[in-house]
Amino acid sequence: MNYPVWNLTTFGGGFLIAFVAVVHVLVSHFAVGGGAYLVMLEKKAYRDENLKLLDYVKKHSKFFLLLTMVFGGLTGVGIWWTIALLNPAATSSLIHIFVFGWAAEWVFFVGEIVALFIYFYTFGKMDRKNHIIIGWIYFFCAWMSLFLINGIIDFMLTPGAWIENQNFWSGFFNPTFWPSLVFRTGLSLVLCGVFGFVTAAFLKDEKLRHSIMRTCAAWVAIPFVLMLIGGWWYSIALPEGPKAMMMGKSPEMGIYLQTLLWFLPLLFIASMVMAIRLPQSFQKGFCFAVVAIALIYFGAFEFIREGSRRPFIIYDHMYSNQVYVKDVPEVQKAGFLPTAKWTQHKEITDENLIDAGRDLFKFQCSACHSVNGPLNNIVPIVQKYDNVFGMDAMLNGLGKINDYMPHFMGTREERWALANYIVHGPDIRSTKEITPQHVAHETPAH
């Protein structure tokens, strides 16, 4: 209500952030663990005087540089870019509360880049001991990046005592900080094995290939335990609200939970398959399947974490649609549109009923609902409401019967305008007429 809303319709409902975030988190966690993997293998190569292995580590470091620094680094900036466009109020909140956390993270980001460039460009030219030190510094900086961002991400789900005392450290070391750190550290190490399969699968030397495959399988298997412990601890550290939401109170959660539960063991099994002596042609293809499984598994986890926050973007502080919890009483009294800045329809009249409704949809609904898009499509959900009274009653029930959504914010007249827009407005109505088959797909939302 403070900021303009980018009118996305099809790609609304958080599609852009889901798209950027899912690919980023996989690569960025690999960027953390990958440092340890490179150094450990490099040390092993020195110990065994295995020049072939050393050559592999060097090649893997090039792959690592091109994937993590270019793609990982830029998609990371991309997440910030995207959230600022989709949810500027929450972004501004996180930036202002944690500005020095972000600033410190930036310092480690600099350290990470310097270390990785030196590691890559001096491979084989630097004193072995020093080269290993550079590798460890890289890992330390990358892990510290994780440490800092982890605090801020978890704050959004479990702000803990910050809600009362507004203290930086209370918000940072929030109730899910430590379990999430264990989980993510474990995961980042698992991913070294997963991406290691990819570079190893293309090695010509069969003996070396099989040996590295087994090493990678161990890199998946051992930290897998750490990841499971972290995940279990995380789930019990969650407060009641998010826990209930996670356990399926939110209707879209079921599919993500099922995906997570299937793909977690699948990731383990697929990784162990890579350890078996199999033809290279198979391994060349299957290594990408393992990456895809990891992507789906971790994507499902991130969706669940985001979904558990409903109906908030920052728990107990700001709703998904950028309204501060503290502002709600004022909004209820004065109305949403008069308190919103970026609307021309401050008052509702018979003439502007649909246009005011469109603005209300944009401000209150479009953060989570697309119009005919892949995420949370509004069209099939409102299909059955063919009259405004029914729709209005449904809007009135929001946040009460189904508390995974925010309640409607504003006056009764505004609610009526929104209901009119949904039922009679050209954007949603016309598409309903074109695609009546959507009825069958409807997920009961209440």
Added chain:
Amino acid sequence: MNPATLIPTPDAIPVPWGWFYVLLMLTFLLHILVMNAMLGGGIISLISALRGGEQNILLGKEFSYKWPYTIAFAVNMGVAPLLFVQVLYGQFIYSSSILMAVWWFSIIGLLILAYYAAYLYDFKFDALGGLRIFVLEFAVLIMLLIAFFFTNNMTLMLQPDQWQAYFSNASGTLLNFSDPSLIPRYFHFVVGAVAVAGLYLALIGQFRFTKSKVDREALIDKGMRYFTVASGIQILLGIWFLLALPKEIMMLFMGRSGYGTILLLLGLILAGVALYFGYKKQVVNASIATLVLLTVMILMRDLVRIAYLEPYFKVADLTVRPEYSPMIFFLVVFVAGLALIAYMLKLAFGCRKEVTK
């Protein structure tokens, strides 16, 4: 509609604004230096490739080794000023970004493409052969486009009176073409980048950081020539930019504000000094003069920002909810980080060319 009613309510800051101001100016200077080397270096390589000749091709090869890390650091050094500008001016920059969201969002994808193109240019310089120039053109054009989007956003955020265009187009495809200072400002940045990149190449030659077979003297000579020519053009562009600013803002530098007038005079004198050293091919002196000049120009740029926003907002208006411990934590990390980087650079420069045990 009064444009002021559109401006979102800002969030509180944890320490007085002066801290963020200093951090913003400092990190922006770092960003500009590296960004100029990245963009200007690309442009110079492209001009050299088009002109042909052995030394020109070798110049392109020399820069190809440097390009990927100038991109990495340009992005990295851009993160910090973008953070601090959001702290001080978030309500403006978030709004203007949304008005041009499609272009602003595209920057990420474009930059990934340019970055991979630069790596291709680096790792496959010889293998690419005739295709090399296309890869170079591709990356440079993308960077020029990104710079254009940045210029748009940095001006649009200062002009809430232009924001009402949102009510006729909320799809995020607006640009700030109605601003007469947009084009001179853009060229002022791009040509400035060529000047600084010329110096950067000359410095590489001067301090023997060359990796290719390029002749050091030729590299210094060419770098300094690009620096001098671009700096000369830059003075003319600067005057155009100044004249394109709204009159009351322009007058700040021409008598209305003592601080502004001194900055402009200082800028002109420093530009003259830098040109003189450039002409004399004194690389180090020209670099020092340019560094001071860039600092002056960044302060001038900020004065323009303050003046544009003056009817609406002053950073001193921001609510301060004091909390110093996170800042102390950051400063400690910052100093430790610098020490760590210095240590790593020491190891890197000290390393010998052979594998030792």
